[in-house]
Amino acid sequence: MISSNDAPEIEWIKEKAKADDYNISEHIIRYFLTKKVTIREIEDAIANGRIIEIHSHPEKGASALLLGYSGEKPIHVMCADDQHGWLLVLFAYVPARPMWKDPLNRVTKGGKRMGEKLNKCFFCGGKIKQVKVGNFDYRLEGKLYVVKDIPAGLCMQCGEKYITAQASKKINRLIEEDRFGGTEEVFVLKYE
Ligand SMILES: [Zn+2]
Structure with a gap:
């Protein structure tokens, strides 16, 4: 194509x-x-x-x-x-199943590509699966924050994540209310 x-x-x-x-x-x-x-x-x-x-x-x-x-x-x-x-x-x-039959050909279903429309990754066309993402991390002013167990659509191919409007509003609210609690050990790899 x-x-x-x-x-x-x-x-x-x-x-x-x-x-x-x-x-x-x-x-x-x-x-x-x-x-x-x-x-x-x-x-x-x-x-x-x-x-x-x-x-x-x-x-x-x-x-x-x-x-x-x-x-x-x-x-x-x-x-x-x-x-x-x-x-x-x-x-x-x-390239591997469930997305690819072989390195050249996608798995097809009834002549149509799997995961068309809502189930398809915007970036790579991969299949989206609903999961709970263990960790979302982001940095703010040098500090690392982790948001856990967010329901998300996860691209099985490239790892892109999609969060619903509803979930993103809740996350935003929790952040605004500063509802962080607990810390975890972080492993650091220094490039230089
Ligand atoms: Zn993708």
């Missing part, structure tokens, strides 16, 4: 990746932490990859889903042009 628009071209993506002219999204850091995919594997996949889908977003422009391999391991990498001459790597994952 490839349509022409402002999605990045494969040669441009490869050039940018090779020159280290790219940024990665927060999703990918999360993937590093779960050891699902490494930056080396992402670079390998881009180097031999090809574009298999173009995703258009009304506000964010278009992104290209690329399939490449690191050794035998298939990897999907979602790439966009950040509009400042750099490649933006939105997320990367190993």
Whole structure:
């Protein structure tokens, strides 16, 4: 399903990746932490990859889903042009069920893509499952706050989370009322 628009071209993506002219999204850091995919594997996949889908977003422009391999391991990498001459790597994952039948083909149901409309991730087209998210963390003035057990739609593919208006109002209210209680140990990894 490839349509022409402002999605990045494969040669441009490869050039940018090779020159280290790219940024990665927060999703990918999360993937590093779960050891699902490494930056080396992402670079390998881009180097031999090809574009298999173009995703258009009304506000964010278009992104290209690329399939490449690191050794035998298939990897999907979602790439966009950040509009400042750099490649933006939105997320990367190993294609697998329930979303992918094989690295090239999505699982289809009755000729339709699974999870169309409400059940489909805005960012990657992945399937949304209703879960309780254990931890939402955010920083404010150097302090780390964690909000626990929020009902959310979780993308099974890229990990994007969707919170209903109702839940977000409740969270906002609890924050405003400063209803934080208890602390937990935090493990810190220093980059430098
Ligand atoms: Zn997603």
